[in-house]
Amino acid sequence: MRSVPFTAAAAAGCALLLLSGCGSSGDSDAGKDSKASEGPLQEYMKPVTSAYDDIDYEKLQVEQENIVASCMQEAGFEYTPQEYSSVSNPWDEDIEWGTEEFAQKYGYGYSSGSESEDGEEEWVDPNADYVAAMSESERAAYEAALWGQQDEPLEDDAEYEWDWTKAGCYGKASNETYGEANSAYEDPAFTDLQDEITRMYEKVQSDPKLTALDAKWSECMNEAGFDFAKVNDAAESISEAYNALWEAADPTTGSVDTTAEAELREKEMSTALADAKCQTKVEYQKTAREVQFALEQEFVDTHKAELDAWIEQYATDKAAK
Structure with missing residues (x-):
């Protein structure tokens, strides 16, 4: 199976995603102002998350x-x-994931790491x-x-x-x-708090404002020739297709069906671009940020004592070093 070995850098990245909302951006101008993508919880937790900046x-x-x-x-x-x-990082860091510019060049980014600009294996x-x-x-x-x-x-739906x-x-x-490096996210004292953060971000996708936009986005995608009910379905369909492709790889050499891979990459690019355009059209990410930031502020207000304890523990540890 062709895959880059798992590292704890990935684990650290997953932990940090708890404070990002894990959302893509469909607005073509999103990301140009860094503050636009940072909500109240992300700002509040910077004393902890900034510890990863110098690693x-x-x-x-x-x-x-x-x-x-x-x-x-x-x-x-x-x-x-x-x-x-x-x-090397196959993506231009100045291009935000989920924008039309990113989709035009990298799709969802699933296949970008396997080939260089000239088409050779990296x-x-x-x-x-x-x-x-x-x-x-x-x-x-x-x-x-x-x-x-x-x-x-x-099992596919089992927690791991x-x-x-x-x-x-x-x-x-x-x-x-x-x-x-991962100690702040592996401390049992703050496991429940992290679970609460995860559940808070899950509420974003089920918010009535976004479910209403899902319908408008779905209609836009249908006009472009795609059949998806919700925004997340598009990227997930490509992810599942790549998983199936890699699982079918030759167990000895790790090679995959190159024709199927090329076809899937083409499908990824077209799906991602249509997705980004439709998200821009219905202003999905603008609304998603509004919902997310409101939930983050509510979370900070409700869990301030626990967040302060987490910050005190790990911001102090960093300063002591």
Whole structure:
């Protein structure tokens, strides 16, 4: 299966998304004013989230890969560290995800990381040939050492809590390199508060103002030749299609059906552009921000004591260092 290895940098990013609302922006001018995308809760929690601003993730990823290599050697396998310096961000950081400009160039961004501007593969697994030469049983042991042993298949709708102690050499390396960086989001004292934040953001999508716009957006998409009921359905359909494509990859080489991949990329681009245009037409993201910011302010007012405790704990820790 072609995928970039999981790192705790991704885990940290997911944690930070709790304070972003995880929303795309369909307004072509959205994002030009950074304050337009930062709500009351995001502003309030900056003493905690700003701790991530100075982290050199590329350096930590190099350290992680070296720890993985050492761990795999102890387990009896060879492992060549991935050179993350060769994997650059495929997106222009000045173009906001979800805008028409982004969609025109990158679609939803699902396929952007697999190819460079000239169409050549950017990410190549340096261990692919080594793994391909293994027998089925050897490969299973290698994967178990690298990622951990999965006891039973995960259901599609099941909640999954990552446990580094059961995640093989990557889990060990992730904890050693990113454990401190993720501490604010792994502290059991604030787990319930984070769950409340997640539920608060989930309320945004179910707000009557947005469900009314879903219908208008759906009508616009129908006129463009697409059949989706809600805004989130469009991107999710492409995500699910890519998951299916990668799950059907050759188990030995990790290669996928290139014709199907090209067709899916074309579908991604056309869907994302129509989606962005229709969101702009109905002013979906403008309304979404209004709803989100109102809920964030209500959340800050209601949970100020817990938020202050979280800030005091981790802003103070940062200052002490």
